[in-house]
Amino acid sequence: MSTVQQITVLGATGSIGLSTLDVIARHPERYAVFALSGFSRLAELETLCVQHRPRYVVVPDAAAAHALQGSLRAAALPTGVLVGEEGLCAVAAHGEVDCVMAAIVGAAGLRPTLAAVQAGKKVLLANKEALVMSGALFMQAVHESGATLLPIDSEHNAIFQCLPGDYGRGLQAVGVRRVLLTASGGPFRETPLAELERVTPEQACAHPNWSMGRKISVDSASMMNKGLELIEACWLFDARPEQIEVVIHRQSVIHSLVDYVDGSVLAQLGNPDMRTPIAHALAWPQRIDSGVSPLDLFAIGRLDFERPDEQRFPCLRLAREAAQAGGSAPAMLNAANEVAVDAFLQRRIRFSDIARMIEFVLNAESARAVEALDAVFEADRRARALAGEWLARH
Numbered sequence: 001m002s003t004v005q006q007i008t009v010l011g012a013t014g015s016i017g018l019s020t021l022d023v024i025a026r027h028p029e030r031y032a033v034f035a036l037s038g039f040s041r042l043a044e045l046e047t048l049c050v051q052h053r054p055r056y057v058v059v060p061d062a063a064a065a066h067a068l069q070g071s072l073r074a075a076a077l078p079t080g081v082l083v084g085e086e087g088l089c090a091v092a093a094h095g096e097v098d099c100v101m102a103a104i105v106g107a108a109g110l111r112p113t114l115a116a117v118q119a120g121k122k123v124l125l126a127n128k129e130a131l132v133m134s135g136a137l138f139m140q141a142v143h144e145s146g147a148t149l150l151p152i153d154s155e156h157n158a159i160f161q162c163l164p165g166d167y168g169r170g171l172q173a174v175g176v177r178r179v180l181l182t183a184s185g186g187p188f189r190e191t192p193l194a195e196l197e198r199v200t201p202e203q204a205c206a207h208p209n210w211s212m213g214r215k216i217s218v219d220s221a222s223m224m225n226k227g228l229e230l231i232e233a234c235w236l237f238d239a240r241p242e243q244i245e246v247v248i249h250r251q252s253v254i255h256s257l258v259d260y261v262d263g264s265v266l267a268q269l270g271n272p273d274m275r276t277p278i279a280h281a282l283a284w285p286q287r288i289d290s291g292v293s294p295l296d297l298f299a300i301g302r303l304d305f306e307r308p309d310e311q312r313f314p315c316l317r318l319a320r321e322a323a324q325a326g327g328s329a330p331a332m333l334n335a336a337n338e339v340a341v342d343a344f345l346q347r348r349i350r351f352s353d354i355a356r357m358i359e360f361v362l363n364a365e366s367a368r369a370v371e372a373l374d375a376v377f378e379a380d381r382r383a384r385a386l387a388g389e390w391l392a393r394h
């Protein structure tokens with residue numbers, strides 16, 4: 001490929017956004033930054049504009065736009081400032097953009113990610129919540145637009161690497177028996193159950209292997225992250241929930257495995273650094289340097305595996321049930337979890353209340369059919385209202 005690819009990074013100020021910019025900066029002959037977005041870390045966003053000189057930058061509101069415009073002008077940067085969801089969708093779907101990194105956290109990323117998909121872009125999907133919420137509609141949009149969807153989540157990127165190119169024919173057709181989704185088990189894998197009532201946001205965010213944003217760190221501690229990933233895998237690889245088995249592998253060296261009918265099991269390994277899946281997806285089907293150091297198997301020494309304990313991690317069970325129920329259930333699970341994690345981070349509820357609140361929301365109504373995006377946002381709104389009721393009562 002001779003031309004420089006124009007990249008939009010949605011959620012540039014976050015953990016995935018910064019790792020993406022690190023990989024991009026290693027290959028100026030291949031990639032240029034077309035647009036960046038941020039939300040609350042606006043000083044960091046300004047620094048990123050100076051470093052990467054994007055054509056556009058997107059901020060949440062007019063006040064932020066005004067402040068950033070002033071400093072960009074003072075620095076003589078040619079960057080245009082756009083605002084809000086409309087701005088995010090515009091830079092995701094812009095005619096000159098080749099590739100979009102979808103790395104906004106949570107439901108806020110759904111419309112911009114879908115805008116990139118509908119415009120037929122190469123979409124690097126980190127924002128798993130978008131796919132969990134709108135699964136069937138999202139995948140339908142991918143097929144209709146001809147967008148290239150590449151998973152950034154390390155597990156899904158690993159599965160993608162272990163599947164044959166024609167896996168779209170169906171897992172059974174390509175000889176897959178099951179997919180093994182690995183999980184580190186997070187910081188509370190061995191914490192006595194009674195102590196889980198008292199763990200703090202700081203403890204929950206101190207992941208043993210990965211450095212990530214706060215929301216996904218709490219999701220990893222509760223294993224809701226693995227639950228969301230189970231749903232994500234069902235949509236990405238057209239799998240049924242029972243074809244996916246979660247395996248706790250505390251070293252986070254094997255990023256997932258595919259088990260074939262002939263007894264072959266293929267795995268993808270690497271140091272736990274998101275620049276590997278990011279570089280893989282950016283360059284796919286080629287390979288580029290990511291800056292990640294080579295895996296030292298002798299230093300690692302051993303790889304351990306265990307079955308997840310659903311009593312310790314009820315969120316995993318709740319997510320599997322939502323996956324089986326389908327329809328509006330995954331969107332409600334996701335929204336209830338977002339409210340619960342936020343409340344936990346603000347110290348309004350205990351860690352073990354996260355699962356209680358989600359279970360309350362899911363039990364409040366049975367799954368409804370989701371035929372259009374409006375129904376997804378409606379389910380998201382209902383779940384947030386129900387979660388609010390639970391909060392008010394506790």
Ligand code: NDP
Nearest residue numbers: 011013014015016038039040041104105108126127212213
């Ligand atoms: P961070 O919290 O580090 O970053 C989130 C990004 O989204 C930031 O740029 C943030 O802006 C922006 N943002 C937050 N809220 C809004 C909003 N309402 N509207 C627009 N933008 C918003 O998260 P991560 O980078 O860790 O995760 C991003 C996504 O990638 C998540 O969906 C996560 O599940 C997924 N992922 C992350 C992995 C990781 O290793 N970090 C691994 C696998 C998946 P600002 O910071 O300026 O407020």
Ligand code: MG
Nearest residue numbers: 153154155229
């Ligand atoms: Mg993951």
